[in-house]
Amino acid sequence: MKSEFAFIALPISALIAPSAFAVQYLTVDQAQRAIFPRKSFTAAPVNLTSVQRKAIERASGVRVLRDEQQVWRVSGGGWFIVDEVVGKHEFITYAVGLNADGSVKQIEVMDYRETYGGEIRNEKWRAQFVGKTSKSPLKLDSDIKNISGATLSCRHVTDGVKRLLAFYEVALKR
Amino acid sequence: MRSRSSVEVRRARPLLGTFVQISAGGKDAIALELAINAAFAAVAEVHRLMSFHDPESDVSRMNRDAFHKSVRVHPWTSRVLKGAYEFSRNSDGVFDITTARQLVNWNYLPRPDVRFSSRSWRDIILEEKCNVRFRQPLIVDLGGIAKGFAVDRAIETLKANGVMAGIVNAGGDVRVFGSTPQLIHVRHPAAPGRAAGMVRLRERAMATSGIYFTRKKDGVRYVSPLLDGHTGRSARELISVSVAATECMPADALTKIVFSLREKAAPLLERHRADALLLERDGAPSWIFHSPCDTHDQT
Known part of the structure; x- marks a missing residue:
């Protein structure tokens, strides 16, 4: 017997629709509980001075785009930080839990959004799709839960964590 | 992963140079979270062992x-x-x-x-x-196979922790388990913000290789990290190759081989009971290979 492996092509309308792939994994509250179960949190936002910003940039080699940083102090020691990074194709909100000694306890992606512009506005490029859709188009499942394809790098988040570790040294450590 | 009084927990973390998403379904959210944490720990261990960037790996x-x-x-x-x-x-x-x-x-x-x-x-x-x-001074990189292996270890860990259904997706290398088939979208090879279509998977893994994010100019020609070790040439076309197999490590490795050999990879796919899907630049499939011996279809 042959395998049931079948490819279901999406209709043209799905290709021309605005392009976005987004998942919300955790709210701030959920991320706090995921990284520090059974702890309490005290908001302790930080506004960086330009001296601090430069010190962080020098130490991490990563640019600081915002002076305000969302930080919570964790009961019993440790820090919970929410941060955002923007890449060429992605916009990611993530949370980092730091142990009392400043080491990384856990990283959780909270919001993941991929956005793409340009390619579909190009009429010539778009014309390639015409007449090439499936004969049995399926209703587009707007909730794409899993996508397989070329790998998107997590470099921006890795750089963001590097920046937050320098932020800890400059603004939180005492 | 739907059934009466069931919950689904979904998490993502930056690992293996990409984003790893793990979902698990069951009755008890706390137990699912613990299982997912353990599965991430397995992926992190693969990362620690097989990273090219970490000098201690x-x-x-x-x-x-x-x-x-x-x-x-x-x-x-x-x-x-x-x-x-x-x-x-x-x-x-x-x-x-x-x-x-x-x-x-x-x-x-x-x-x-x-x-x-x-x-x-x-x-x-x-x-x-x-x-x-x-035998000679050389360097290795496991980037073309370790992600698939990590997905398999994560699935193994979820199962060992009593999870009944789950999905692990490491930057496009996906494996699903549980009684319900899952729809996995496949990125459009030339416009990866879109899905070109989808594949239904049950108790199976699928990996996809494409070069949209990684292709770049080297002088006048394009290069990509998808290299044919036999010819030394890198893939340049905006096509994608998906391979489905029982485990994710072979699926991962086979995508690279099908990318170069295309139809000539059929005997190897057959040996691994793997299916393959080749999408052209316009998103239309130009070749679909069905594994002839079916070990997974029990609907």
Whole structure:
């Protein structure tokens, strides 16, 4: 017997629709509980001075785009930080839990959004799709839960964590 | 993953150079979270062992020392090296982890502080007890196979923790388990913000390779990290190859082989009971290979 492996092509309308792939994994509250179960949190936002910003940039080699940083102090020691990074194709909100000694306890992606512009506005490029859709188009499942394809790098988040570790040294450590 | 009074927990973390998403379904959210944490720990362990960037990883230790002396690696690294060796042999070197040299030259990987030259997978000796030796000065990178292995370990961990259904997706290398089939979208090879279509998977893995995010100009021509070890050429076309198999490690490795060999990879796919899907630049499939012997269809 042959395998049931079948490819279901999406209709043209799905290709021309605005392009976005987004998942919300955790709210701030959920991320706090995921990284520090059974702890309490005290908001302790930080506004960086330009001296601090430069010190962080020098130490991490990563640019600081915002002076305000969302930080919570964790009961019993440790820090919970929410941060955002923007890449060429992605916009990611993530949370980092730091142990009392400043080491990384856990990283959780909270919001993941991929956005793409340009390619579909190009009429010539778009014309390639015409007449090439499936004969049995399926209703587009707007909730794409899993996508397989070329790998998107997590470099921006890795750089963001590097920046937050320098932020800890400059603004939180005492 | 729907059933009466069931919950689904979904998490994502940056690991293996990409985003790893793990979902698990069941009755008790706390138990699911613990299982997902354990599964992420397995992925993190693969990352720690097989990262090219981390100087303490097995991969870096081999690249530094294996030409001079035997290097003892973790049993997991040994399994991946054995898997890679089999795929190199069965593809006549199309799949070759020593192409790391070229990836360094094209700045896809950082230049390690060791001497290395143009060598092949045949110069890697897998000795007894997880020891590895290089016959020639060379470097390896497990980027083309370790993600699939990590997905398999994560699935194994979820199952061992009593999870009944789950999905692990490491930057496009996906594996699903549980009684309900799952729809996995496949990125459009030339417009990866869109899905070109989808595949239904049940108790199966699927990996996809494409070069949309990684293709770049090297002088006048395009290069990509998807290299044919036999010809030394890199993929340039905005096509994508998906391979479905029982486990994710073979699916991962086979995508690279099908990318180069296309239809000529059929016998190898058959041997691994794998299916393949080749999407052209316009998103339309130009080749679909069905594994002839069916071990997974029990609907």
